Amino acid sequence: MISPSPLDTILWFANIEEEIDPIDNVEALFERHKTGPEWDRLNSKDLAGYHAYMVLRDKVREWLDILIKGSTAKKKKVAREIVATIPDASKLARYIGQTGQVLEEFRLIGKPRLAIDSKGNLVISVDPIITGDHAVVLHAMLEIYINKLKIGRCPMCGKYFKRSPKFRVTCSVKCKRDRRIKKVYQSLKKWRMKQRKRLKRQGN
DSSP states (O other): OOOOOHHHHHHHHHTOOSOOOGGGOHHHHHHTTOOSSSOBOOOTTOHHHHHHHHHHHHHHHHHHHHHHHOOHHHHHHHHHHHHHHGGGGSEEEEEEOTTSOEEEEEEEOEEEEEEEOTTSOEEEEEEEOOOBHHHHHHHHHHHHHHTTOOEEEOTTTOOEEEOOSSOSSSSSHHHHHHHHHHHHHHHHHHHHHHHHHHHHHHHO
16 A cells, blocks of 8 residues: 655645644644654644644645646746745754864755666755654645646545546546536536527527
């Protein structure tokens, strides 16, 4: 079984319709993506924490809506906003000198990795360090941009989903079937209206 990616989690998160509360188990679903030594946890007894989740959810929805139907300029603006925000959700790393003094501090978004690809080229990549809810969201958005994924919003149920060859317009088999039935009904309705108009003209 393939483990959910950060993108799978934020799509689920964006699709929570009502107010977010403990029964949604949001913290645990975010924390399963933890790759760092600790987790920036919200106080589960703090109602302000759940308000913060709703603010974060609204921001995720805003970004996804722009990716779905926004202009190229707006999509680039979202990308710049994500890149500018990532340091705030990253852990502070320190470069320590031989005598123990801190020579430099910087924000670490991941662990660098060197590899050789199939063509013999040197490839530098980063294994993300995810240590909080905000980091999950940002890395999920990066996943969309880096892998050039297409996100959609189902016209039948309103849910956000990752588009695929099987599901280009709707998010599920049920919604695909319901959309097909709706289109058949609309076509039949138009045909009946044309027939009534034709019969009315013939009667005149």
